[in-house]
Amino acid sequence: MVWISNKRLAQGIDEAGHLTVMPELMVEVLSPGAFNEQRDREVKLKLYSLQGGQEYWVVS
Numbered sequence: 001m002v003w004i005s006n007k008r009l010a011q012g013i014d015e016a017g018h019l020t021v022m023p024e025l026m027v028e029v030l031s032p033g034a035f036n037e038q039r040d041r042e043v044k045l046k047l048y049s050l051q052g053g054q055e056y057w058v059v060s
Contacts, residue, residue: 001026001027002023002025002026002027003023003024003025004019004021004023004024004025005024008021008023008024009021021052022048022051022052022053023053024053024054024055025053025054025055025056025057026044026048026053026055026056026057027057027058027059028040028044028056028057028058028059029059030058030059030060040058041058044056
């Protein structure tokens with residue numbers, strides 16, 4: 001699940017209607033398995049952070 005403000009959304013939609021900016025909030029539901037859980041908690045957190053994500057919530 002993601003959330004993006006109207007202001008950011010207005011600046012982040014291309015002509016085809018695709019989202020081109022990182023949402024402010026991402027909620028990740030953990031995938032089953034130790035490898036997947038580690039990826040969700042570490043790799044995705046780093047990726048979202050590097051791309052400008054402000055909040056990353058993990059749901060178990």
